[in-house]
Amino acid sequence: MxxxxxxxxxxxxxxxxxxxxxxxxxxxxxxxxxxxxxxxxxxxxxxxxxxxxxxxxxxxxxxxxxxxxxxxxxxxxxxxxxxxxxxxxxxxxxxxxxxxxxxxxxxxxxxxxxxxxxxxxxxxxxxxxxxxxxxxxxxxxxxxxxxxxxxxxxxxxxxxxxxxxxxxxxxxxxxxxxxxxxxxxxxxxxxxxxxxxxxxxxxxxxxxxxxxxxxxxxxxxxxxxxxxxxxxxxxxxxxxxxxxxxTAQMALEAAADVAARAGCTPLILGNAIEGEAGTVGLVHAGIVRQIRGHGQPVKCPCVLLSGGETTVTVRGNGRGGRNGEFLLGLLAGLGDMTGVSALAADTDGIDGTQDNAGAIIDAGTMARAGRLKPDACLRANDAYGFFQATGDLLVTGPTLTNVNDFRAILIEEPEAR
The missing domain is CATH 3.40.50.10180 (Glycerate kinase, MOFRL-like N-terminal domain)
Structure with missing residues (x-):
């Protein structure tokens, strides 16, 4: 898949x-x-x-x-x-x-x-x-x-x-x-x-x-x-x-079943994660690096799953919600690492005040971003502008339910050298 x-x-x-x-x-x-x-x-x-x-x-x-x-x-x-x-x-x-x-x-x-x-x-x-x-x-x-x-x-x-x-x-x-x-x-x-x-x-x-x-x-x-x-x-x-x-835990368990059937080991990091969205993204990037570098706490291929509700302290004049800001923090933390893709979205279908539920990133996101930099867009609170430019916005419309944020990071086997 x-x-x-x-x-x-x-x-x-x-x-x-x-x-x-x-x-x-x-x-x-x-x-x-x-x-x-x-x-x-x-x-x-x-x-x-x-x-x-x-x-x-x-x-x-x-x-x-x-x-x-x-x-x-x-x-x-x-x-x-x-x-x-x-x-x-x-x-x-x-x-x-x-x-x-x-x-x-x-x-x-x-x-x-x-x-x-x-x-x-x-x-x-x-x-x-x-x-x-x-x-x-x-x-x-x-x-x-x-x-x-x-x-x-x-x-x-x-x-x-x-x-x-x-x-x-x-x-x-x-x-x-x-x-x-x-x-x-x-x-x-x-x-x-x-x-x-x-x-x-x-x-x-x-x-x-x-x-x-x-x-x-x-x-x-x-x-x-x-x-x-x-x-x-x-x-x-x-x-x-x-x-x-x-609840969020029920939702994460349902997602974990999908990952397992696809041959990826699911690891639920937590259903109640809070904190500044961009910082939480950086922390998740650190966990990805530990997995890719040392096979801890789980070996590839795997999926990191988490839920909860992060926060956004508005300082810029951009557009975007906490799930987009999480992904900007994740991108900034991953740097040029390949073989990692991720989805972060609000389960109600609306991230912040825009029309998207969140976004999906993959190996081509940074190339599509051109001169846009994740950390600069994060400082401007402009996650929507970044992912609109890369074509990575996830638009679902209202889902008619709400168990808060959903985050999945897919980590593939590193390429053989």
Whole structure:
């Protein structure tokens, strides 16, 4: 199998393992005596709702919100769309619709909550004194800061009337069953979409500490809310249960099976790797050099697999996301080494704010780059420009799921000398 075909086959297997029609139905709860209400948020929310509709026995109703362009047809569950990664007015309306939908329920009712990555931006339930413009400014500041997803969502949880378990509290006394497609390192349900049905153990002071750590300038309304009495998150949600239905580890294992069938030894380096994207790429290049030079920790031919969510500290004026920046770091670290190809992409189909999922590099990438240099493009945050020039962009469109970043590095036997 050609290197690019093998890399794409592994990526497709990883994404396929997390598609809602495959991972949601086995985890559906038993129907309740009362009503079944479906709510949800995230890039996979609409496709998860569709999977529920196709397999649910009995009446069902509700509303979910997903990113623009990620909607799929549903018959009984209303699908709304809103902006991501910076929230908009449609998101405000969607958050209000979800809170209204779960109000006035009884102990005999069931709320089935469908959560996936992207839900934080799609659920801007604004506290008193915080405007949509404030929420948007906060989102932009966090996205540019280099903060981890856990840190960003810890702040977001405390500037919300729906996150940090507040959705489950609003649904009380109904039973709440949450199905999660996890896009965060470590699969902490309190971090995915900022945990609307999960007890939050952090405090507003923790959020303020993160703001101070990164020197963020946040709107006065946000600062006042965090410093004031605020809206304390629930500390006990006895009727709320969470189930992870798809994770990065599951996706990596599916990709490893493809590699093994192709005769390459798979080595999963980790499902929760974080750090500055370009630096993580350099570290992976170091591992490649150890394998090619010493056959450690695995011999060629092999595939290095990893997942998680790296970060990008924006300093330049270029275009591109963290997976493109990872590949630029990898290229810079590999230098003129041959026999190495790689794919890095976001499993939701969108890397950063452009139209590509990521990129694929091979032995011809540097030749096609001409005068473009990986390290210079990395400093300019212009991964998109680099891989657009080389013809290496990976464009898939929305995949309707999201288990975060996927990285595969194929290392072939060194050429005989």
């Amino acid at each position: 050609h290197q690019r075909e093998l890399l794409r086959g592994m990526f497709d297997a990883a994404v396929g393992s997390a598609l809602p029609h495959r991972c949601v139905p086995p985890h559906l709860p038993a129907p309740p005596k009362g009503r079944t209400i479906v709510v949800g948020a995230g890039k996979a929310a609409a496709s998860m709702a569709q999977a529920v509709e196709r397999h649910w026995q009995g009446d069902i109703e509700g509303v979910v919100v997903t990113r623009y362009g990620h909607a799929v047809p549903c018959g009984r569950i209303r699908v709304l769309e809103a902006a991501h990664p910076v929230p908009d007015q449609a998101g405000v309306a969607a958050a209000r619709a979800i809170l209204d939908t779960v109000s006035g329920l009884t102990a005999e009712d069931l709320v089935l909550c469908l959560i996936s990555g992207g839900g934080s931006a799609l659920l801007p339930a604004l506290p008193d004194g915080v405007s949509l413009a404030d929420e948007q400014a906060l989102a932009r500041a966090l996205l540019r800061s280099g903060a981890t997803i856990a840190e960003m969502n810890r702040v977001r949880r405390h500037v919300s009337l729906i996150k940090g378990g507040r959705l489950a509290a609003a649904a009380s006394p109904a039973r709440v069953e949450t199905l999660i497609i996890s896009d965060v390192p470590g699969d902490d349900p309190a971090i995915v979409a900022s945990g609307p049905t999960v007890v939050d153990g952090s405090t507003p002071q923790d959020a303020l500490a993160i703001i101070a750590k990164y020197g963020l300038e946040v709107p006065a309304g946000v600062q006042s809310w965090l410093e004031g009495p605020g809206c304390a998150p629930p500390t006990n949600l006895p009727n709320s249960r969470v189930t992870m239905v798809a």
